[in-house]
Amino acid sequence: MALLNPTQQVAITTADKVFEQIQNAIVEGVIAAGSKISEPELAKKFQISRSTLREALNRLEKCHLIVRKANVGSRVVECTIEGLLEIYIVREALEGMACRQAAQNMTDEEIANMKTMLETHSQAKDLKDGVAYYQEEGDLDFHYKVILGSHNKELINILCGQLYHLVRMYRCQFGMNSPRATRAFDEHSRIIEAIADRDGELAEMLMRRHIAASRKNIENKIALKSEQNQHTHNSTS
The missing domain is CATH 1.20.120.530 (GntR ligand-binding domain-like)
Known part of the structure; x- marks a missing residue:
């Protein structure tokens, strides 16, 4: 569910939809805390380009749900x-x-x-x-x-x-x-x-x-x- 100020009216993009789906999967534990994120697998699963996926991942990082490191990749945050x-x-x-x-x-x-x-x-x-x-x-x-x-x-x-x-x-x-x-x-x-x-x-x-x-x-x-x-x-x- 995309949480927005009710007064906002915006068009929903493919990246928005993918962001929301991955976000919900992380929150509910479908994608396990601490697990490594495979960009090729996710791009294939959602049938989207890597650039669209990266846009969604950038937003997940801003929400503190994933951490990204250069030359290492992305991981779901650990629940400590x-x-x-x-x-x-x-x-x-x-x-x-x-x-x-x-x-x-x-x-x-x-x-x-x-x-x-x-x-x-x-x-x-x-x-x-x-x-x-x-x-x-x-x-x-x-x-x-x-x-x-x-x-x-x-x-x-x-x-x-x-x-x-x-x-x-x-x-x-x-x-x-x-x-x-x-x-x-x-x-x-x-x-x-x-x-x-x-x-x-x-x-x-x-x-x-x-x-x-x-x-x-x-x-x-x-x-x-x-x-x-x-x-x-x-x-x-």
């Missing part, structure tokens, strides 16, 4: 714990800023649409069961909509353009299930209420706390898994 935590620190700062600006710049209609979206989210079975809070990308993603609502082109470019799919890749790779599912939804609800009240300071604080809590939850899950692995190792040695 350190990389994940660094991204969450960046998100905490920048999405907090976006939230403050959303409180200033969001229209009443945009706010109403977000409340409707959250009502739709609340009906999801996994959320009701408290096991997962999964959001489709783009217009059904709370964070994406808040960022767009900031109406700040630079924040939108960084968070929705450069980092958005990398964040979703990490979510897919590390799993969407979370004991914080219900709490995360409640935090979203409080954030949109702060935005609706035009309280930018509170909205920013709530968003920063929300992302920091998610990061802490991930750290706890990683620590628990490490302990379990160590216990298994000790039991078998």
